[in-house]
Amino acid sequence: MSLRYSFGGDEHLFVECSDAMSLDAFFMSLEMTKVIKEAGIKGITEICPANASFQIKFDPDVIKPDDILKEIRAIEHVAEVMEPVLKTRIIEIPVFYEDPWTHATMMRFRERHQDPTSTDLEYAARVNGLASAEAFIQAHSSAPWFVSMVGFVAGLPFLYQMVDRPRQLQVPKYLRPRTDTPRLTVGHGGCFSCVYSVRGAGGYQMFGITPMPIYDPEQKVSYLKDFMVFFRPGDIVKWKPIGREEHDNAVADVDAGRFVPRMVDVSFDLNAYHADIDGTNAKLEGVLHGR
Amino acid sequence: MAAKVVSPGLSTTVQDLGRPGYYHLGIPMGGAMDRLALKAANLLVGNDEGAAGLEAVFVGPELQFTADAVVAVTGADMPVMIDGVEQPGWTALAVTAGQVLSFDYLRSGARIYIAIAGGIDVPLALGSRSTYPIGALGGFNGRAIAADDELPIGVAPRSAKIGLSIPEALRRGPGSPAELRVVPGLYWDRLTEASHQSFFSDQWKVAPEADRMGYRFRGGASMQFVDREPPFGAGSDPSNIVDACYPYGSVQVPGGLEPIVLHRDAVSGGGYFMLGTVISADMDLIGQLQPNTPSRFVKIDMTAALEARKERAAIIDRIRAVASQ
Incomplete structure (x- = not known):
């Protein structure tokens, strides 16, 4: 992998692993940022992994830009020879697809959409050559997804589907961004899905909503007491389609402090994945369900 | 000691020098847009330069003090008033209990910084008092200040010299263009x-x-x-x-x-x-x-x-x- 380095002004170093998205580029970003963190280089103030690139923020009064460039380039060689094995966790995220709240928002912004006569799901199905919204939901929820970046706004995960490229779901973003998106909307733009951690503007297609908060600045949600942001880059997510009743029960459980996300530690081997994608995904699903 | 918000201005937020370290989770550094102005205001009132102050954009707030206080206003050129009497900017000013700090129309620049001796003593959130409204994090209840809020004021680490002023030459603003x-x-x-x-x-x-x-x-x-x-x-x-x-x-x-x-x-x-x-x-x-x-x-x-x-x-x-x- 040929990395591209560029300074972002006098305080940032931007490193692009690849201009195209792939799990290999994502792993390179994740491994390099891990090694950089462990190296404890003086003057680094932020280490931000992204989908196929990463960014370092540094204090040029402590470390000269040329020196940080040298240090990071040296780490490129360490990362190249690392085994692409990730100790992470797989999490089941319940999704109420075609829910009434994202539907209402969708209708308010129909004129900003490519196809105002379809719903976002119907449009997404059609551009992916799938027969119906149901078929799209099946494709969206059958394979797991990697959290390949956390950001945009507080705690928002970008997710990358773990299938071979021909099967990867791709949907254009809205023609013009909406000024509103319900909190916890499950959205999709380009090849990435996301969960809107807070209410706000957004341009991704809206497919459904999860009852599970993923950002809580007050840290009242039981599983966010240790830290207010749920997702970390490298998490693996499996969507679980749910209906209205299950959604409402989950919301009540969250409010009562009873909701426990289904979540299991796993080890992910990128080489094994490339050798057998469906087999690896089946094993992950087995781990998630204690099989 | 507190400062009571009589009117909040257009969008006035508590800001310090920000919360580095969480950008990888989508939480920005935040903090004063004009860091130099906030530092100067803090130094004038005897605060550490990273203490939390107020950042107001285009329109200043109106604040009433429950006890004697020392304040300084820096940044944009927006006339400072105490009980309706104009006071110099970039200067340590004494305010007595019950007096009202307010502002006239903005003349140039965009943001003023109000430092109060002791700093705005809202709780730290991820190491900073800066307000990040999108994430409802930090500042005064995670939002811009509103009428009737009572802003808690801390204790200043050192005393201020009333009348102390930053020379014009050090108040660099943008040129035109x-x-x-x-x-x-x-x-x-x-x-x-x-x-x-x-x-x-x-x-x-x-x-x-x-x-x-x-x-x-x-x-x-x-x-x-x-x-x-x-x-x-x-x-x-x-x-x-x-x-x-x-x-x-x-x-x-x-x-x-x-x-x-x-x-x-x-x-x-x-x-x-x-x-x-x-x-x-x-x-x-x-x-x-x-x-x-x-x-x-x-x-x-x-x-x-x-x-x-x-x-x-x-x-x-x-x-x-x-x-x-």
Whole structure:
């Protein structure tokens, strides 16, 4: 992998692993940022992994830009020879697809959409050559997804589907961004899905909503007491389609402090994945369900 | 001791020097848009320079004090009043219990900084008192201040010298046109040679969409892109990239139309190419730009950026020297 380095002004170093998205580029970003963190280089103030690139923020009064460039380039060689094995966790995220709240928002912004006569799901199905919204939901929820970046706004995960490229779901973003998106909307733009951690503007297609908060600045949600942001880059997510009743029960459980996300530690081997994608995904699903 | 909010102004938030360390989770550094102005205000009232103060944009708040206090207002040129009597800016002012601090119309600049001896004593959130409204984090209940809020004030670490003032020469604001120095880079090569030229030679104007997240500019020529086959996952628009991190100060141009310079409450990443980054020394100046201000981007290299950084640090050193007299 040929990395591209560029300074972002006098305080940032931007490193692009690849201009195209792939799990290999994502792993390179994740491994390099891990090694950089462990190296404890003086003057680094932020280490931000992204989908196929990463960014370092540094204090040029402590470390000269040329020196940080040298240090990071040296780490490129360490990362190249690392085994692409990730100790992470797989999490089941319940999704109420075609829910009434994202539907209402969708209708308010129909004129900003490519196809105002379809719903976002119907449009997404059609551009992916799938027969119906149901078929799209099946494709969206059958394979797991990697959290390949956390950001945009507080705690928002970008997710990358773990299938071979021909099967990867791709949907254009809205023609013009909406000024509103319900909190916890499950959205999709380009090849990435996301969960809107807070209410706000957004341009991704809206497919459904999860009852599970993923950002809580007050840290009242039981599983966010240790830290207010749920997702970390490298998490693996499996969507679980749910209906209205299950959604409402989950919301009540969250409010009562009873909701426990289904979540299991796993080890992910990128080489094994490339050798057998469906087999690896089946094993992950087995781990998630204690099989 | 508290300061009671009689009227909040347009959008007045508690800000300190920010919360670095969480940008990888989408939580921006935040903090004062004009860091120099906040530091100066704090130093004048005897606070540590990173204490929390108020940042008000375009319209000042009206505050009533429950006990005697020392305040200083820096940043934009907006006449300071105590019980309706005009007072000098960039100066340590005594306020007695019951008096009201208010402001007249903005004359120039965009943001004032109000430091109160002892600092605004709201709880720390991830190591900072800065308000991040999108994430409902920090500041006063995670939001801009509102009428009838009572802002808790802490205890100042040292006493202030009433009447102490920062000399005019150290209150550097943006010129006209405002000149923002940019180091080209990041996805600079996506643009044609003609756009490389026009971005720096065109005159721009600050657009109405200018806030703590970012400043938009318009009036210059649209960008032209080098042809390419869109990389997988980037999107079909020539200005799209596979979603990546955005540096503070980075200049993105969605659709090639209007440049946006990300500021302290930046979105941490996204799918638009960036052509370069405004240098750290000029970030404070952006915080003082009003909509419609004529602006130019000036191309510089890293060596010059580091030199500008040193010059900026020297000004702050001189302010510190004045304050410690």
